[in-house]
Amino acid sequence: TACSSKYVLSQMHPMWQGPLVVPGGDRQSPIDIAVRKTVFDSELKPLVATYDPQTCQQIWNNGYSFLVEYDDTTDKNTLKGGPLQDKFRLCQFHFHWGESNDWGSEHTVDRRLFPAELHLVHWNSDRYTLFEEAVMEENGLAVIGVFLKVGKRHEGLQKLVDALPAIRHKDSIVEFNRFDPGCLLPANINDYWTYHGSLTTPPLTESVSWIIMKQHIEVSHDQLAVFRSLLFTSAEEVQKSMVNNFRVQQPIRGRTVRSSFT
Numbered sequence: 001t002a003c004s005s006k007y008v009l010s011q012m013h014p015m016w017q018g019p020l021v022v023p024g025g026d027r028q029s030p031i032d033i034a035v036r037k038t039v040f041d042s043e044l045k046p047l048v049a050t051y052d053p054q055t056c057q058q059i060w061n062n063g064y065s066f067l068v069e070y071d072d073t074t075d076k077n078t079l080k081g082g083p084l085q086d087k088f089r090l091c092q093f094h095f096h097w098g099e100s101n102d103w104g105s106e107h108t109v110d111r112r113l114f115p116a117e118l119h120l121v122h123w124n125s126d127r128y129t130l131f132e133e134a135v136m137e138e139n140g141l142a143v144i145g146v147f148l149k150v151g152k153r154h155e156g157l158q159k160l161v162d163a164l165p166a167i168r169h170k171d172s173i174v175e176f177n178r179f180d181p182g183c184l185l186p187a188n189i190n191d192y193w194t195y196h197g198s199l200t201t202p203p204l205t206e207s208v209s210w211i212i213m214k215q216h217i218e219v220s221h222d223q224l225a226v227f228r229s230l231l232f233t234s235a236e237e238v239q240k241s242m243v244n245n246f247r248v249q250q251p252i253r254g255r256t257v258r259s260s261f262t
């Protein structure tokens with residue numbers, strides 16, 4: 001689909017430290033959410049996420065993370081409301097995680113680290129026709145972030161976990177159908193923080209309205225261990241475990257993080 005193509009196909013080995021600051025970058029991600037500095041905004045509306053599991057197409061290892069991709073040629077999977085003025089289309093979701101359960105998330109809450117973070121990536125289909133266009137524009141993307149905690153097994157995630165051994169190496173891909181991304185959202189999606197930031201992988205463009213869920217989801221230790229069995233490397237290269245695929249935190253540069261709850 002559009003969202004997978006050249007954009008995240010970079011052959012560059014993930015330099016997770018990456019450029020510390022993008023030239024002129026004053027709205028980079030990820031950041032720490034200092035709760036006492038957040039500002040409640042009563043104008044923030046409830047989020048409306050509508051997903052069709054039938055539009056799930058494939059799951060693949062792009063050398064940074066693994067992506068589950070959806071058909072984004074129609075408005076079948078939409079996100080609107082919340083801080084968003086326009087309607088956004090889901091194109092993919094992926095995760096960032098650590099080599100241990102002590103770290104792995106990109107965002108933190110009062111410096112608290114989670115073992116992993118889910119990103120559901122949507123692009124502004126009211127203003128653009130392709131993900132590639134939207135990713136370069138200020139109001140182009142909306143990414144929902146959900147923290148993962150280790151606890152009880154996540155039944156809905158298991159179908160995805162079972163598909164991972166087939167995409168162990170970079171650039172491997174398998175067909176993946178009938179997966180409802182909604183099953184990965186927490187029960188309460190109306191309590192969130194939102195701020196303007198960037199992608200956390202190249203090209204690090206400052207095109208993202210971030211919507212970070214206050215409520216986390218739980219996955220089992222064993223499910224997370226399967227994430228760590230993936231490889232950054234292709235079958236020909238010396239094996240390198242896909243772990244710690246998160247970016248270092250970036251300066252807040254005077255930005256305000258708004259909350260939808262008090």
Ligand SMILES: Cc1ccc(O)c(S)c1
Nearest residue numbers: 008119121143199200201
């Ligand atoms: C579009 C996109 C690709 C990869 C990512 O980690 C993020 S955060 C967004």
Ligand SMILES: [Zn+2]
Nearest residue numbers: 094096119200
């Ligand atoms: Zn991400």
